[in-house]
Amino acid sequence: MSYEEALKLENQTCFAVYACAKEITRLYQPVLRELGLTYTQYIAMLALWERDAVSVKELGERLYLDSGTLTPLLKKLEAQGLLTRARDAGDERQLLIRLSEAGRALREKALEVPEKVFCQxxxxxxxxxxxxxxxxxxxxxxxxxxxxxxxGD
Amino acid sequence: MSYEEALKLENQTCFAVYACAKEITRLYQPVLRELGLTYTQYIAMLALWERDAVSVKELGERLYLDSGTLTPLLKKLEAQGLLTRARDAGDERQLLIRLSEAGRALREKALEVPEKVFCQxxxxxxxxxxxxxxxxxxxxxxxxxxxxxxxGD
DNA sequence: TTTATTTTAATTGCATACAATTTAATTTGA
DNA sequence: TCAAATTAAATTGTATGCAATTAAAATAAA
Known part of the structure; x- marks a missing residue:
C-alpha cells in the first residue's frame, strides 16, 4: 500500500476496531440500563462474579484499567451497595473488593444480558x-x- | 454456550474488541506525540486531509462522533492553528471546518505514522x-x- | 406571511480513560 | 536496624464520549 493510501481513514484498522468498540458498547447500553450499570461497570462486575475479594491492582490487570479509572468506578458500585471496599489486613496497601449480597444477586439478572444483546x-x-x-x-x-x-526498552 | 459460560469475561466478544481498541490507541500514542496530536485528533485530521471544508455534522458522521465530542476537540485543533472554524455563509447553522496551511503541512509528517506504528x-x-x-x-x-x-422502533 | 417544525452546533452533566504525582505501607539492602 | 527502594491506591489534570437540553437558523405548513 502506498504512503498516500495508508493515510486514508477507510484503511485504518485502528479506526475500524475503535468504531466497532463504540458501536458494541452502545448496543449493550439499553440492556444494561435495566441492571443500573454502565458498560464499564458491567465488565467490572463480570470479573468480580468470577473472582471475588480481589485487589484493585488484580482487577485492573484483568480489565486493562488503572486505579485512576477503577477508584471512582468502584466507589460508585459501593455507593449502589453492590460491593465493599476494605483494606487488606495483611497488607494495608491493598484494597480488597468484595461483592455484597446485592452484588451477587445481580448476577441472576445479568445472566440474560449476553443473549439479549446477541439477539438484538x-x-x-x-x-x-x-x-x-x-x-x-x-x-x-x-x-x-x-x-x-x-x-521502557 | 450455557448461560453461565456466556457470562465469563473471557467469552465476551465485546470485551475483546474493547480491550484491543484501547491497546491500539496506546500503540499510536508515542508516534502521535511527535505530531502533537491525540488519537482522536489524529483520526479527525485523517478525515479532513481526505475532505476539507466540511460541516461538524458531516465530520461526525464519518467519525461516529457527535458535536459534544467534536466541538471541544475542533476548538483545540483550531487553537493549535491546524484549522479554522467558520459559519457557512449559505447556511448559518453549519460550521465549516477548513484546514489551515499548517494543517495541510502536518499531513507530510503524518505520512510516516501508519508504517511506524505497524513496524512497532x-x-x-x-x-x-x-x-x-x-x-x-x-x-x-x-x-x-x-x-x-x-x-426509535 | 407567520407560525410550527426541523436541523445544526453548542452546552451541560455524567462517566470513563490514562499519564503523572502523591501518600502510605511494605520490602530490600547496607 | 533503618534508610532507600518498591508497591498499591488515591488524586490531579487533561481528553474523550455521549445523552439530553438549549439556541439559532432554515424549512415547512397553515
Whole structure:
C-alpha cells in the first residue's frame, strides 16, 4: 500500500476496531440500563462474579484499567451497595473488593444480558466467535509491545 | 454456550474488541506525540486531509462522533492553528471546518505514522487486513440496529 | 406571511480513560 | 536496624464520549 493510501481513514484498522468498540458498547447500553450499570461497570462486575475479594491492582490487570479509572468506578458500585471496599489486613496497601449480597444477586439478572444483546445485534454466532479469536490473537501479538513499553526498552 | 459460560469475561466478544481498541490507541500514542496530536485528533485530521471544508455534522458522521465530542476537540485543533472554524455563509447553522496551511503541512509528517506504528506493533499484515475486513462486516451488521435505535422502533 | 417544525452546533452533566504525582505501607539492602 | 527502594491506591489534570437540553437558523405548513 502506498504512503498516500495508508493515510486514508477507510484503511485504518485502528479506526475500524475503535468504531466497532463504540458501536458494541452502545448496543449493550439499553440492556444494561435495566441492571443500573454502565458498560464499564458491567465488565467490572463480570470479573468480580468470577473472582471475588480481589485487589484493585488484580482487577485492573484483568480489565486493562488503572486505579485512576477503577477508584471512582468502584466507589460508585459501593455507593449502589453492590460491593465493599476494605483494606487488606495483611497488607494495608491493598484494597480488597468484595461483592455484597446485592452484588451477587445481580448476577441472576445479568445472566440474560449476553443473549439479549446477541439477539438484538442481528450478528451470526460464527462471526462473533471468529472476531473474538482474532482479537485474542491481536492482543497476544501486541502484549509484548505493551510489556516492553512498561519496561521502557 | 450455557448461560453461565456466556457470562465469563473471557467469552465476551465485546470485551475483546474493547480491550484491543484501547491497546491500539496506546500503540499510536508515542508516534502521535511527535505530531502533537491525540488519537482522536489524529483520526479527525485523517478525515479532513481526505475532505476539507466540511460541516461538524458531516465530520461526525464519518467519525461516529457527535458535536459534544467534536466541538471541544475542533476548538483545540483550531487553537493549535491546524484549522479554522467558520459559519457557512449559505447556511448559518453549519460550521465549516477548513484546514489551515499548517494543517495541510502536518499531513507530510503524518505520512510516516501508519508504517511506524505497524513496524512497532509486530503484527503481520495479513492479520491486520483480516481484522479490518471483519470489523467492517460487523459494523455493517450492526448499523441497521443503530439506525433503528435512532428512529426509535 | 407567520407560525410550527426541523436541523445544526453548542452546552451541560455524567462517566470513563490514562499519564503523572502523591501518600502510605511494605520490602530490600547496607 | 533503618534508610532507600518498591508497591498499591488515591488524586490531579487533561481528553474523550455521549445523552439530553438549549439556541439559532432554515424549512415547512397553515
Amino acid at each position: 445485534s442481528g450478528v451470526n454466532i460464527e462471526m462473533l466467535l471468529k472476531i473474538r479469536s482474532q482479537m485474542g490473537e491481536l492482543m497476544t501479538a501486541l502484549q509484548p509491545v505493551a510489556a516492553a513499553d512498561q519496561r | 506493533s509486530g503484527v503481520n499484515i495479513e492479520m491486520l487486513l483480516k481484522i479490518r475486513s471483519q470489523m467492517g462486516e460487523l459494523m455493517t451488521a450492526l448499523q441497521p440496529v443503530a439506525a433503528a435505535d435512532q428512529r
